[in-house]
Amino acid sequence: MEFTLGQLAELLQGTVEGDPQIKVNRLDKIQEGKAGGVSFLANEKYEAFLYETEASAVIVSQNFTPKKPYKTNLIRVRDAYSSFTQILETYAQFTKNSQSGVEEPSYMDPSSQIGDGHYRGAFSYIGKKCQIGNGVKIHPHAYIGNQVTIGDNCIIHPGAKICDGSVLGNHCEIHPGAVVGSEGFGFAPQEDGSYKAIPQIGNVILEDHVSIGANTTVDCATMGSTIIQKGAKIDNLVQIAHNVIIGENTVVAAQAGISGSSEIGKNSVLAGKAGIVGHIKIAEKTTIGANTGVSKSIKKPGQTVFGYMGMDMKQFLKSYSLFKNLEELEKRLKELEKKA
Numbered sequence: 213m214e215f216t217l218g219q220l221a222e223l224l225q226g227t228v229e230g231d232p233q234i235k236v237n238r239l240d241k242i243q244e245g246k247a248g249g250v251s252f253l254a255n256e257k258y259e260a261f262l263y264e265t266e267a268s269a270v271i272v273s274q275n276f277t278p279k280k281p282y283k284t285n286l287i288r289v290r291d292a293y294s295s296f297t298q299i300l301e302t303y304a305q306f307t308k309n310s311q312s313g314v315e316e317p318s319y320m321d322p323s324s325q326i327g328d329g330h331y332r333g334a335f336s337y338i339g340k341k342c343q344i345g346n347g348v349k350i351h352p353h354a355y356i357g358n359q360v361t362i363g364d365n366c367i368i369h370p371g372a373k374i375c376d377g378s379v380l381g382n383h384c385e386i387h388p389g390a391v392v393g394s395e396g397f398g399f400a401p402q403e404d405g406s407y408k409a410i411p412q413i414g415n416v417i418l419e420d421h422v423s424i425g426a427n428t429t430v431d432c433a434t435m436g437s438t439i440i441q442k443g444a445k446i447d448n449l450v451q452i453a454h455n456v457i458i459g460e461n462t463v464v465a466a467q468a469g470i471s472g473s474s475e476i477g478k479n480s481v482l483a484g485k486a487g488i489v490g491h492i493k494i495a496e497k498t499t500i501g502a503n504t505g506v507s508k509s510i511k512k513p514g515q516t517v518f519g520y521m522g523m524d525m526k527q528f529l530k531s532y533s534l535f536k537n538l539e540e541l542e543k544r545l546k547e548l549e550k551k552a
Contacts (some may be wrong), residue, residue, distance in 0.1 A: 230285025252296035381420035396431035412524025
């Protein structure tokens with residue numbers, strides 16, 4: 213893609229300080245900017261690079277005031293970070309949507325249907341009685357099982373697996389190696405100490421604008437559905453067990469694990485390696501810190517919990533300050549006991 217600075221400013225609803233006819237065709241970090249590239253400055257820690265960069269343009273916020281002369285062009289916008297994110301989204305959509313047609317060898321069962329403007333990469337597989345919408349991109353080695361429903365403009369990346377009966381809304385993205393609809397972890401203990409597998413006959417439902425990260429697994433429900441509601445974003449290497457419900461616009465970071473039948477409220481944040489036990493409910497707008505284990509329901513919305521067994525973060529930090537001083541407190545206690 214190639215834009216003039218004037219076109220870029222129009223896209224971002226900003227203004228150009230410099231030459232609006234200069235063309236850019238690349239996105240650069242400000243510290244690595246070269247001619248033909250556009251960068252952004254949103255963090256004052258990087259301001260020094262503005263005065264050195266060779267990028268053709270730098271996106272800055274409207275209230276930014278340079279402290280020294282610079283040789284680049286500026287595009288002033290309401291919010292530099294948001295505007296640069298918009299450019300990244302536009303660029304990503306352009307590159308992702310540029311592929312079309314069917315590469316060989318690939319397979320789609322005759323009983324399945326797929327909409328207009330689709331792409332099927334080599335060695336991709338689509339099973340029986342699938343309904344796939346318009347503009348869907350199915351990359352090489354992707355697997356789609358039987359009776360799967362996929363909405364419009366979804367992207368299934370290389371090596372991703374969408375298992376039988378799964379339902380994807382519009383604008384979903386499944387990253388490489390992710391598995392949606394794998395069999396849930398259900399085993400019944402027997403009298404002799406062995407375990408008997410419990411059939412997992414439910415499915416997975418991903419609502420609109422859901423993203424599933426690379427090598428993440430979302431298990432199908434034992435009965436009913438595992439549901440990830442619209443706008444939720446799941447990072448790489450996350451385990452979501454059977455019958456879990458994840459609320460709208462919730463984000464889950466890498467290596468987090470959510471046990472069966474738990475419910476996560478909307479607009480919540482689960483940081484890396486957070487662990488949620490089964491059959492509990494997490495209130496909306498809850499933030500769960502990295503490495504935090506949550507063993508009981510969180511009923512009050514808007515809390516931040518932290519610690520090996522999750523507790524209110526302020527309470528945890530107070531307790532931790534005492535814990536750090538236990539050795540010194542023990543010494544003082546012993547000295548007081550001797551004096552007594």
